[in-house]
Amino acid sequence: MDQPKGKVCVTGASGFLASWLVKRILLEGYEVIGTVRDPANEKKLAHLWKLERAKERLLLVKADLMEDGSFDNAIIGCQGVFHTASPVLKPTSNPEEEILKPAIEGTLNVLRSCSKNQSLKRVVLTSSSSTVRIRDDFDPNIPLDESVWTSVELCKRFQVWYALSKTLAEQAAWKFCEENSIDLVTVLPSFLVGPSLPPDLCSTASDVLGLLKGETEKFQWHGQMGYVHIDDVARTHILVFEHEAAGGRYICSSNVVSLEELASFLSTRYPSLPIPKRFEKLNRLHYDFDTSKIKSLGLKFKSLEEMFDDCIASFVEKGYLSHVVTSQ
Template identity: 40%
Template sequence: MNGGGKVVCVTGASGYIASWIVKLLLLRGYTVRATVRNPRDTAKTEHLLALEGAKERLKLFKADLLEENSFEQAIKGCDAVFHTASPVKFIVTDPQTELIDPAVKGTINVLNTCKKISSVKRVILTSSTAAVLVRQPPLGPNDVVDETFFSDPSFCMETKLWYPLSKTLAENVAWEFSKENGMDMVVINPGFIIGPLLQPTLNFSVGMIVDIINGRNPFKSIYYRFVDVRDVALAHVKALETPSASGRYIIDGPSMTIYDIKETIRKLFPDLCIADTIEEVEMKEFIYKVCLKKVKSLGVEFTPPESSLRDTIISVKEKCLL
């Protein structure tokens, strides 16, 4: 029990990654204060309250990213804060309201509260490889991506890549804030995440696997990378438990073609009907290498892609989402 007696806060706790972080923290003996938009919305909270250890050591708090001080009650008395709350959308009508404000202002609100509360020793921020990979000239097969790579906000704007823009701006303001205020902050930058769902609804990245099964090609691309949600959640917890952890940690899976993904699913689930229609591939192919040395140094082992795909599909079938 690493977390015996320690109190931590997880923002946006009903989300896909956050739910797994909460599960792991409870299993490791932490007391968890989880923020959600509406604690009375059982569809969003039931799966959290059902976790092992939740009865004894989980408390839900209402908080809103855009409301100043709304995280204060949840964070008061915490040793550490995991800030995962941020919208994930790739199709938006009003990027500022739907993505950028909640991502940027939400991050500032949470960090401001952490600064005020002296018990908070470390903040772990969930960013994304979206804040790493979008740059000019685009990444090529000889590029080895590591933690020094940042997406270029002006290029994100030009190309209307609003989600990468929101993640990049939020991460940039977080680094600025933490440097100005001498805050101990660690950032995790995961790629697209798959693996079993704890929440009852389909999230964006697992929805991509359902799309592929249904014959769609979500990003009209040949190459995809997926990392397992359990590995990502563990990276967050290890970022808290490893005193020397600092800076950013990229966590991403191996590059697979959409054909490999379908072939693997076919092998695992011979009875599953996998549609053949694949839309035209439009994207200029995006192949690059990723250096994972840093995240492995936290003691994170990687789940093989086959296992992640299998567990994802078992989970979406159980939840009748496929």
């Protein structure tokens, strides 16, 4: 095997996106230090050890987002850090303490470790397209780009905790990195669709599975949403890390469609699945994303068909769905 391209750290390595990112980075020829809560949890981490080159080039170490200094060992000596770990978001009685604080403090804890690393070239932070699209003052005819920020006041008023946590965490990251001369690039994915590597489905994949099984509750709040293949998001992280001239924020989204359009597409393409036909109409402004910035680095987005075909094949393989008929 060739010499590794370099050593990088991926935080929260067993997650939905992070697992796919680890897979891609290993294939690109890097040595990967992945942080997890419990390196001894064989069941939860088995999918990572099955990845190509994992035996030779993957090391999993313990780290806790809320423990200052716990990322030092993983990050020191790495040329790059991909910070994907974020708190698990569940209904909570105290969102400030249980969602906002972990998102912001967890990000800052990782960046404090980065600031001690003399070998560091760049940090790539996984943010979210929700950090640009929640506003009441945009022109629906002009696509949203990376210069736009979600309204913190609007998120607080309507208690949109996920978007608020991502927005405040990204803003805190920019402030810290400017003050500490850290080269930061952020990736802003829309809703991830694609194969799931971990044995247990995350909330994102579970929501998609529910929709394919005919459930409407979890998806009802989506209204209009951007969708993107998980592999496109992983490749975006690597592109912005490797392109020396890359900088700032990068929106990563393939299609923006309404829930009605999505349901129509899914029921036509997968006629054997009980896709819901009717949804409560949500009065939300149309929006699109301007993705020219990431496309300028050479990314070509996979289609809606590809992302759902790959996602459904993964569900069938894992036993969550039986054989699915696809209309070509």
